Amino acid sequence: MDNLHNPESSPVITSAPAEDALPNTEASESSFGDILTQFEQEHKTEKAPDEPQTIDGVVVTVTPEGVFVDIGRKREGVLPPNQAGTLKPGDSVKVTVTGRDEAGNAKLSIHKVFVPTDFTSFEKALADKAIVSGTVTELVKGGFRVDIGLPAFMPASRSGVREQADMEKLVGQQIECRITKLEIERDGADADVVVDRRGVLEERAAAAREQAFGTLKEGAVVQGTVRSLTEFGAFVDLGGVDGLLHVAEMSYVRNAKPQDIVRPGDQIQVKILKINAQTKKISLGMKQLMPDPFTVASQSLAVGQRIKGKVARTTDFGAFVELQPGVEGLIHVSEMSWSKKQKRPADIVKVGEMVDVVILGINTADKRIALGLKQALGDPWEEAKSKFPVGAIVEAPVTSLANFGAFVDLTEGIEGMIHIGDMVSGKRLEHPKEVLSVGKVVRAQVLELDQDRRRVRLGMKQLEPTSADTYIAEHQVGEQVTGRVVELREDRAKVELGEGVNATCRVPKPAQPEKAADRPATVDLGSLSAMLAARWKQGGSSAAASSGPESLGPGQVRKFKILALDPSTKRIEVELAD
Numbered sequence: 001m002d003n004l005h006n007p008e009s010s011p012v013i014t015s016a017p018a019e020d021a022l023p024n025t026e027a028s029e030s031s032f033g034d035i036l037t038q039f040e041q042e043h044k045t046e047k048a049p050d051e052p053q054t055i056d057g058v059v060v061t062v063t064p065e066g067v068f069v070d071i072g073r074k075r076e077g078v079l080p081p082n083q084a085g086t087l088k089p090g091d092s093v094k095v096t097v098t099g100r101d102e103a104g105n106a107k108l109s110i111h112k113v114f115v116p117t118d119f120t121s122f123e124k125a126l127a128d129k130a131i132v133s134g135t136v137t138e139l140v141k142g143g144f145r146v147d148i149g150l151p152a153f154m155p156a157s158r159s160g161v162r163e164q165a166d167m168e169k170l171v172g173q174q175i176e177c178r179i180t181k182l183e184i185e186r187d188g189a190d191a192d193v194v195v196d197r198r199g200v201l202e203e204r205a206a207a208a209r210e211q212a213f214g215t216l217k218e219g220a221v222v223q224g225t226v227r228s229l230t231e232f233g234a235f236v237d238l239g240g241v242d243g244l245l246h247v248a249e250m251s252y253v254r255n256a257k258p259q260d261i262v263r264p265g266d267q268i269q270v271k272i273l274k275i276n277a278q279t280k281k282i283s284l285g286m287k288q289l290m291p292d293p294f295t296v297a298s299q300s301l302a303v304g305q306r307i308k309g310k311v312a313r314t315t316d317f318g319a320f321v322e323l324q325p326g327v328e329g330l331i332h333v334s335e336m337s338w339s340k341k342q343k344r345p346a347d348i349v350k351v352g353e354m355v356d357v358v359i360l361g362i363n364t365a366d367k368r369i370a371l372g373l374k375q376a377l378g379d380p381w382e383e384a385k386s387k388f389p390v391g392a393i394v395e396a397p398v399t400s401l402a403n404f405g406a407f408v409d410l411t412e413g414i415e416g417m418i419h420i421g422d423m424v425s426g427k428r429l430e431h432p433k434e435v436l437s438v439g440k441v442v443r444a445q446v447l448e449l450d451q452d453r454r455r456v457r458l459g460m461k462q463l464e465p466t467s468a469d470t471y472i473a474e475h476q477v478g479e480q481v482t483g484r485v486v487e488l489r490e491d492r493a494k495v496e497l498g499e500g501v502n503a504t505c506r507v508p509k510p511a512q513p514e515k516a517a518d519r520p521a522t523v524d525l526g527s528l529s530a531m532l533a534a535r536w537k538q539g540g541s542s543a544a545a546s547s548g549p550e551s552l553g554p555g556q557v558r559k560f561k562i563l564a565l566d567p568s569t570k571r572i573e574v575e576l577a578d
Contacts, residue, residue, distance in 0.1 A: 054096055055071045055072070055095055056072075056092065056093075056094055057070055057072075057092070057093050057094070057095050058070045058090065058092055058093070059088065059091045059092075060089060061089055062084055062087060062089065064081060065078075066078040066079055066080055066081050066084070067081075067083070067087055068105075069093060069095055071097070071106060071108070075105075075106060076105055076106070077095060077097065077105055077106035077108035078101065078105050078106070078107060078108060079093075079108045079109070079110060080109075080174065083109065093110060094110065095108040095109060095110055096109045096113040098133030098174065098176075099133060099135075107133070107174055109133065109176060113131050113132065113176060116148075116149055119184065122149075122150065122179065122182055125178075125179050126179045126182045129178055130178070131176050131177070131178060131200055132176070132178070132195075133174060133175070133176055134146040134147055134148035134149075134152065134174070134175055134176075134177055135147045135172070135173070135175070136154070136170050136172060136173055136175060138171065139167055139170075140153075142155060142156060143155040143158075144156070144159060144167075144170065144171070146175070146177065146195055148177070148179070148193070148195060150191065150193050151191070151193065152193040152194065153193065153194050153195070154177065154195045154196070154197060155194070157198070158180075158196040158198045158199070159197055159198060160197045160201040175197050176197070176200050177195040177196055177200055178196050178199060179193065179194070179195055180194050180196045181193065181194035208239075208240030208241070209240050209241040209280075211240065212238060212239050212240035212241040213275075213280060216238065216275060217275075218272050218273070218274060219271070219272060220272050221269055221270070221272075221289065222238055222271075222272065223267065223268075223269055224236035224237055224238045224239075224243065224267075224270050225237045225265065225266070225267055226262045226263065226264050226265060226268060228264060229258045229259055229262070229263075230258070231247075231258070232246060232247055232258075233245050233247045233249075233250070234247075234250075234258050234262055236270060236284055238282070241280075242282070243270070243272070243284040244281065244282065244283055245262075245270060245284040245285070245286060246284075249273065249283075249284065249285035249286060249287055250287060251286070251290075251326070252292070252293050252294075252325070252326030252327075253325050254312065254322075254326075254328065255312075261286075268286060269289055270284040270285060270289075271284065271285045271286070271289055273288070293325060293326035293327050294326070294327055294367045297323065297324050297327040298362060298364055301323070301359055301362060302359065303359050303360065303361060303362060304358065304359065305358070305359045306357070306358050306359075306376055307323055307356075307357060307358075307359060308355070308356055308357075309321035309322055309323045309329065309354070309355060309357055309371075310353070310354055310355075311349045311351050311352060311353045311354075312328055312351070313351055314345045314349065314351060315345065316344075316345070317332065317333055317345075318330050318331050318332045318336070318345055319331045319336075319345045319348075321371055323369070327369070328369070329357070329359070329368075329369035329371040330368070330369070330370060330371060331345075331349075331371045331373050333345050335360065335370075335371070335374055335375070336348050336373045336374060337373075337374050337412070337413065338374050338377075338379065338380055338412060338413025338414075339412060339413050339415075341399060348373070355373060355376075356376040356377075357372060357373055357375075357376050358372045358375035358376050359372075360375070374413070377412075379413070380411055380412055381413070381414065381451055381454055384414055384456070385449060385451060388410060388414075388446050388449055389446065389449070390448065390449060391445065391446060391568070391569065392445070392446045393443065393444070393445050393463065394410060394416070394443075394444055394446065394458070395442070395443050395444075396408040396409050396410050396416065396441065396442065396444075397409055397439055397440065397441050397442075398437065398439060398440050398441075398442060399415065399438065400438060401431075401432050401437075401438060402432070403431060403432075404419065405417050405418050405419045405420050405422075405432055406418045406420075406423075406432045406436050408442060408444070408458065410456065414454075415456070416446075416456040416458045417455065417456065417457055418432075418436075418442070418457075418458045418459065419457065419459075420432055422457075422458070422462065423435055423460050423461060424460070424461050424464075425464050442460060443460070444458035444460045444462075444463065445458065445462045445463055446458060447459045447462065466500065466570065467499055467501050468500065468502075468570040468572070469567065471497065471498055471501040471572070472565045472567050472570070472572065473567075475562060476565070477562050477563065477564060477565055478562060479561070480561050480562075481559070481562060481574070482497075482558070482559055482560070483495040483497045483503065483505075483557070483558065483560050483574065484496045484555070484556070485505075485552060485553060485554050485555065485556045485557075486502075486554060486555075487554060488507065488552065488553060488554055490507075491507050491508075491509070492506055492507060493506075493507050493552060495560060495574060497560075497572070502572070503560070503562075503572035503573060503574045504571075504572070504574070505552075505573075505574045505575060505576065506573075506575060507552055552576070558576060558577075559576070560575060560576060560577055561574060561575050561576070562574055
């Protein structure tokens with residue numbers, strides 16, 4: 001007997017010893033010629049090789065063990081489970097009888113199977129590359145022993161299975177294969193028969209894919225079985241043809257992983273999104289069969305609504321926040337902080353952080369939601385008047401310099417401006433950098449606050465010590481001082497107490513004029529001398545017209561009593577001394 005070899009490289013097997021290929025050994029109880037003679041006698045009454053052996057049958061029941069088919073004459077046959085397809089009870093099916101099982105049921109195939117009846121029919125099956133039926137009897141070195149009516153060898157590489165466990169399961173099963181080598185000595189003393197199952201499986205798989213591909217249409221919803229998973233999605237068996245279910249089409253949830261949604265073996269419904277007739281590729285979708293979460297969410301969301309969300313990711317222009325599973329909104333960087341100083345979104349919020357946001361806009365057509373973070377934090381200008389009233393003293397760092405002044409950070413979202421003319425006293429500055437630098441903490445006084453225009457004007461020189469500060473520090477309430485009236489307005493007079501020091505004096509309403517006969521003729525010469533001696537300005541009046549309050553007038557030098565001293569406002573109030 002010729003040696004066997006691997007049919008991957010040649011149709012004739014020579015690598016395996018003859019005893020691994022055929023049972024024609026010294027231990028065999030009969031020669032190959034005896035086996036062939038017995039086979040031909042058993043098939044004398046069978047149909048001629050060229051006669052069709054297809055029978056019309058009706059599916060009785062479908063079980064995991066196989067499909068039971070009524071083939072008439074009170075007989076039932078069994079189709080193997082791998083040929084069940086979409087068959088269901090009551091379906092008509094054309095089958096081929098390939099033999100009988102241990103229970104006496106006819107072995108069937110839905111494919112046309114050639115049934116050799118003599119040596120000539122085996123030769124014809126080889127020449128026509130016909131499919132024949134056989135039973136795997138044993139797992140041997142390099143492959144399997146297969147009974148096709150004659151002992152044959154099937155190399156492991158042509159069995160259609162790869163794993164050792166699957167090879168072991170193949171023993172005892174009925175298979176369909178082709179004869180790739182048939183060398184029998186005419187005297188029947190020796191034989192070399194090799195069969196191939198993988199080629200039959202591949203042809204049928206290709207035919208099934210072509211048939212299935214032709215029945216699929218874009219937009220159709222079909223049932224499929226998850227065959228395998230990848231990082232980018234899953235391959236789904238649609239009944240002989242695979243389609244790709246991309247991870248982006250599995251769920252509306254962004255960044256979902258395929259293994260979190262489906263698993264191999266799962267039966268799922270999918271929608272056919274696209275069919276490429278040239279490449280035979282099919283794109284599938286699963287989320288299309290679910291309610292659009294944006295549509296559902298938009299019915300409960302409203303502009304101005306405050307809502308909590310989870311930061312999904314950040315970009316250079318903002319941050320995306322997941323409001324509900326599958327529904328995200330964007331916080332633009334301009335809506336993150338009230339501060340005019342631009343910051344990176346990643347410095348303000350972190351991925352995974354829960355934040356409160358306000359819905360600024362909903363674009364249903366583009367499925368976009370605009371969010372605001374700073375609005376949820378509250379507008380700092382709403383409390384600006386109470387926090388920074390005019391006259392208040394603040395300390396804040398310089399954020400930027402300009403030719404006309406400097407900006408300082410009073411609080412989050414509120415900046416104050418110090419004009420170059422309000423920085424120092426008695427000196428003209430060409431640029432603020434002469435006295436200030438970015439980051440330096442300065443002490444200033446609030447001069448003006450315009451809430452509508454969101455502006456705060458500050459001054460530094462207003463906090464420098466003045467002659468009024470010195471005067472207030474050196475005098476006390478109740479003390480008598482000498483001053484010169486410089487201005488008179490209705491019931492108040494402006495009194496100059498010293499260089500750059502002014503006070504306010506309330507002037508009582510003048511009394512009714514007296515008759516000349518009743519008016520005293522005497523003059524307080526002591527008071528007049530004191531006022532003349534206290535004169536310190538040129539142009540000042542050297543004499544007082546009268547010592548009474550009703551005769552108070554500009555230029556008069558009089559004695560006054562201090563009523564109030566306010567260092568914060570530099571305010572001094574006096575009254576005429578008795």
